[in-house]
Amino acid sequence: MIQLDPWALFEIGIPAASGGVAGVVGVTVYRRLRHGDARTGLARPYVVLAVVVSLLGIGYAGLHAATPLWNLPLGSGILLLAVPWTTFAARYIGIGRYVTLGRVFAGILAVTVLVGVNVFGRLIQEGWITTSLVGNEALQTLETAQSVVTLALLTLVFGLIGGVVVATYRHDRLSTVQGLLVVLPIAGFIFTVQTTRPATPLLNDVLIGSTFLVVAAGLTLGVTRYDVVTRVPATRRLGERAALTETDEAIVVLDDRARVVRVNEPAERMFGGAQTLADVTDHSVTSLTEHDTITCRTTAGRRQFEPSVSPLVDGYEETFGYTVMLIDVTDREIRRQRLAVLNRILRHNVRNELDVIRAHAEEVDLAPAVDGVDRLSALSEQARRIQDLMERSAADRTEVRLRPHLEAVVADATAGVSADVTVTAPDVSVTIDPERCRYVIDHLVENAVEHNDGESPRVVVRAERTEADVRLVVADDGPGIPESERAVIEAGGETPLEHASSLGLWGTNWAVQSMGGSLSFDESDLGGTAVTVSLTDVAVLDA
Missing domain, CATH: 3.30.565.10 (Histidine kinase-like ATPase, C-terminal domain)
Structure with missing residues (x-):
């Protein structure tokens, strides 16, 4: 019999109302997704996350009112939230490439089994079914497997919680509050499950109601105030990865002993299986900063590169490695040398020959030839002046x-x-x-x-x-x-x-x-x- 006293309404009303708010958030994000106003990879798991929270709130209120299984949704809630939240969190911090369709389905299957085992165990505790249905040994095996899988799942969740907070904190244009709002749905339920006890029913009701209320508010603020389905720190991580993996220039990461620890695809293609900087060039890391161009040994022979060195420094200002970018300038250097030679010929050899031609043309009074020579001389002088201007430094101000x-x-x-x-x-x-x-x-x-x-x-x-x-x-x-x-x-x-x-x-x-x-x-x-x-x-x- 449902008791409609004020406290019962609090126990049932707050979770149900919070579930309704979460449902509205899910519908709002879904509509934004349909109108192209949200990132697909973020909006989809966020919609599922909001829907699960909505079902948990409404389901908790219903079970609390009608059955003795009122706290069943909480333990299962963490499991049900795990798949959409981890999917969202991974994409939020820029490691969404690890979230494949197969892994999502595997996660859903694992969570379904865990929830089933959880419900089955609770029904046995309440005496609704007996252990003879499966046997004590099989039940213990199921509980052990459930504990191991749950532990692994929680480890993943806690790792992503840390990743979300750190990634948001390190982003220059995102508030740390945004990261806290992202982890709130999963962290709130974990906290509540760990703090509720059968001996403190009143405290349990306060904690559970507050959790639903705070999670619903967090989901709402995440969309309306901080827009977590579009503004994410993944941009920074993906940008850094693109700079390493998608650039056409060779990038080599060295440790403090100049040993190669990572290369991007162009570097792998150019330098093969180089193990140290010495396998690539005769220069040391220090001397790389002293040269505009260096010669490197590549799979296509010796080529000219423009080096750029960035030290990797820790929080104690100690260098633990280097990032070396090598820009292939072989063709540019050949062109520069060719232009230098042609410029010398234009400025000296051709001009000297024109002086000789002019002298002979004046002797025989060939005015058109003299005019032509003068024009060629003026052109040579103009080219020389332009060349001199181009060789001036940008700092010559x-x-x-x-x-x-x-x-x-x-x-x-x-x-x-x-x-x-x-x-x-x-x-x-x-x-x-x-x-x-x-x-x-x-x-x-x-x-x-x-x-x-x-x-x-x-x-x-x-x-x-x-x-x-x-x-x-x-x-x-x-x-x-x-x-x-x-x-x-x-x-x-x-x-x-x-x-x-x-x-x-x-x-x-x-x-x-x-x-x-x-x-x-x-x-x-x-x-x-x-x-x-x-x-x-x-x-x-x-x-």
Whole structure:
């Protein structure tokens, strides 16, 4: 007979109401899953988890009211929660690859058997059935097997509880409270089962009711406040694993004696079964940091690599190993050497031969040949200047007064030329590479004047300071830069049919990129072209 006194309503009402709340959470997450607003691998086990908690709350209330088996759902509850919770927790911390469909089904089967044994044992305790049905020896064997499997399951659960809390704590953008809410459903029931005793029925009712209430609240907060089905620390673990396993570069993990303890797939492919760093290269770990490129022995012969070494340091600042990334730069080094040789030939050999040709052409008064030689000499000089600019270090920056610097560059670029050039700039100092900046403005102004057929070409050079960058704009009233040449620069490459007519625009683009900026083209208010140089990584100081 159900006693409808206030305490009975508390014993039955709180678990039942908590079960209802958990059910609502499960339905809410399921709807989010259907609308693509939750991660499938997290939402599915979370829905099952909420449904199991809901059934436990309602089932506990019903059994408490109608049978003497009122505490049966608690022991079985941990077992029923184990599969969905461990599945969720594993995916939450980024080890979901171990959760296969076969293992999930095996877990469900094991839990079903354990719950069956648990129910069977309780029915025997209550005298509803006798041990003669299976025999004492068989019953003892079942209980022993149940204890072993339950212990293994609890070990897994406790390991994942620690993993969830630690992973959430180490994540820079997640609250530790989120991790506690994730472990609350399983940890709450484990705590309650271990603290309830037959001799303290009143305390038991308080603990059990409170557990259902707290677990239901935790499930709700996990979805509404912390969104555990989308924001998880697995991103960090999976990102670290991807950096090791999915990169195309060779990564070798060494211990403090330079012995190989782990390699990724590219490293395995390149270096075979290398056991120590000495099997890969003649350099030590220390000397790797002193070289830009090193030679390594690979399965394809000797190749050039760019090394990057990251020490593995513990909490006592003691180094216990190293992570070495080796970037294959063989092709890049060959190309660099080839360009260096071609540049030398262009700068010296070809120029010397052109001087000889020019001298002979002048002797016989071959003006077209002389003009051609002069153009080739100018091209060689331009290539040399661009090469010198590209070899400058990114650290070659200095503080310059912007307006005087632009005025000086413009004056040099227009010396001896009839042109109307205006310079406007704020009175500020900027930290830039003055030589690269000079080349850019010089070429743009010179190009604007040279290709303008007017008697007095108009050019405006202005500097603009914004919150995000410093912009240098060169605008003219000429015919503008041909669309074909602009398209080549914007595309970032040439073809036999689409290419620039000179090196100047390419050199300007390279100089701007080396300063961390970008080059863009637009129509000028003067009727020609406006070229904008946007420099984002520039310190600006008021003069």
